[in-house]
Amino acid sequence: MDKINVLITIDTEHSIGGAFRDPSLKPVGNDKRIFGRINGKEYGIPLIIDIADDFDIRLTFFVEVLNKHYFGEAETCQVCEYILARGHDVQLHLHPVFLSFRDNNPVPGKKPDNMYAYTFEEQVEILGYGKELLSSYTGYEPVAFRAGNYGADSHTLLALAKTGFVMDSSYNRRYHRAGRMNVGPFFNDIGEINGILEIPVTSFVQKSITDGGQVRPMDINGAGFQEMRHVLEQAHASRMSAVTIVMHSFSFIKAFDPQYSKCSIRMNVVKRYTKLCSFLNKNRERFQTSGLQGFARLACARADNNSGSGLPVVPFRYSLSRMADQALGELISGKKFIL
Numbered sequence: 050m051d052k053i054n055v056l057i058t059i060d061t062e063h064s065i066g067g068a069f070r071d072p073s074l075k076p077v078g079n080d081k082r083i084f085g086r087i088n089g090k091e092y093g094i095p096l097i098i099d100i101a102d103d104f105d106i107r108l109t110f111f112v113e114v115l116n117k118h119y120f121g122e123a124e125t126c127q128v129c130e131y132i133l134a135r136g137h138d139v140q141l142h143l144h145p146v147f148l149s150f151r152d153n154n155p156v157p158g159k160k161p162d163n164m165y166a167y168t169f170e171e172q173v174e175i176l177g178y179g180k181e182l183l184s185s186y187t188g189y190e191p192v193a194f195r196a197g198n199y200g201a202d203s204h205t206l207l208a209l210a211k212t213g214f215v216m217d218s219s220y221n222r223r224y225h226r227a228g229r230m231n232v233g234p235f236f237n238d239i240g241e242i243n244g245i246l247e248i249p250v251t252s253f254v255q256k257s258i259t260d261g262g263q264v265r266p267m268d269i270n271g272a273g274f275q276e277m278r279h280v281l282e283q284a285h286a287s288r289m290s291a292v293t294i295v296m297h298s299f300s301f302i303k304a305f306d307p308q309y310s311k312c313s314i315r316m317n318v319v320k321r322y323t324k325l326c327s328f329l330n331k332n333r334e335r336f337q338t339s340g341l342q343g344f345a346r347l348a349c350a351r352a353d354n355n356s357g358s359g360l361p362v363v364p365f366r367y368s369l370s371r372m373a374d375q376a377l378g379e380l381i382s383g384k385k386f387i388l
Contacts, residue, residue: 052337053284054291054344055329056248057106058218059097060142060195061128061298062113063120067307069149069159074308076116079124081309083298092301092314094128098135100323104330107338110298111142111195111218114182115175118150122182129186138340139187141214143179144197163200164219165229172208180212193341195219199250202229206243216341218293220249222360223266235359239290248341251292253280254362264360267294270315274324281328285335287359296322 066077080086085093094110101108110132114125129139146162164172176194184190193216194209201219209217220230222237231242232249239248251267253276267277277294284292301319305311329336 051288052333052335053281053289055281055336055338056218056291056293056341056344057101057108057296057338058195058250058293058341059094059108059110059296059298059300060113060197061094061110061132062142062144062197063116063124063147064307064309065146066309076119077307077309078116078120079128081299081302081304081312083128085299085302087302087312087314092319093298094132096301096319097296097298097322098132098137100319100326101137102135104326106326106329107137107340109138109140109193109341111140111193112183112186113142113144113147113197114179114186115143115145115147117182118147122186125182126186129183133187138342139183139191140193140195140341141176141179141183141191142195142197143175145175146197148175163198164196164205165200165202169204169208172205173211176205176208176212176214180214189342191342192216193218193248199224203231203243206230206245206247210244214245216246216248216344218248218250218341220247221266221295222249222252222264237289237360248291248293250295251280251284252360254360256362262362267292269294269296269300269322269325270318274321274328277325278328281336283362294325 061083063082064077067074068076083093084091084095098108112125112129116125132139143164144162145160145164145167148160161167164175167175180191190213192214194214195217196205196219199219199221201217205219206217220232220236230247232240232247237249237252239246241247252264253267254262255265255276256262265271267280281292301315303313303315329338
């Protein structure tokens with residue numbers, strides 16, 4: 050049986066930091082939101098990569114570039130150089146709200162942050178601009194895109210095709226706005242839409258003792274290890290093409306304020322991610338990891354033979370274990386903050 054592709058993707062981005070609500074506040078940059086530099090240690094992408102490298106896992110970082118209008122280009126260039134030097138993949142991520150900082154006073158002219166708020170022509174312009182920026186930082190053209198807030202629509206896919214992209218990974222069923230993408234109710238695997246290969250964030254049904262359950266994404270901050278392992282097992286049994294897991298550059302950090310002046314480390318999430326990487330390493334006969342830059346050709350072949358759509362169902366006992374882990378983790382991190 051073919052191996053299942055497991056795509057661990059990290060949205061790598063700065064924060065507005067409450068600046069639109071309070072002009073005295075400033076956006077939060079590399080140190081806290083991306084490198085996670087806290088108390089002399091790094092809990093952001095360096096730790097994410099360290100753990101992945103321990104288990105020979107390949108990662109894709111969706112790096113946001115429109116922040117140049119506040120931070121300048123050096124910040125994101127530094128991030129891209131760091132990721133590439135460590136042997137991982139960089140693809141495009143956009144939060145158009147950062148275009149607000151083209152103006153001297155951004156609050157009255159705040160730009161929408163979702164791609165679907167823009168016309169097709171505007172999306173083509175934004176994507177082309179973002180692609181040009183990222184290419185100048187990495188030395189190659191990105192092939193994949195993820196919209197900030199998963200805020201893409203069918204026009205986004207058409208605009209991606211027009212600007213030379215191959216893949217998109219903006220569809221997250223938990224955040225989906227009805228009708229914005231032309232997909233079926235159980236779309237959960239690679240499929241071609243409007244000339245683009247859509248690689249959705251994998252979703253699953255969390256069973257409940259009181260109802261039919263709720264849909265949850267494979268997000269390292271919201272899915273426990275036992276839930277993720279069960280989804281991976283079901284994906285292999287049903288011959289899905291890919292399982293896509295999402296993280297953020299700040300997934301291991303709990304901020305107590307928008308400026309990240311007080312933070313704690315989510316050690317339960319660090320342990321969960323480590324267990325996931327270890328599991329994938331021990332089960333290489335069934336699962337393989339890769340960056341999206343080299344995934345396009347394989348993805349095309351898998352999309353043509355897609356038989357794995359559907360939502361895996363996770364037993365309630367696994368979700369209950371995750372809920373207990375989350376509650377304990379929040380209790381511990383809430384009492385132990387560091388500057």
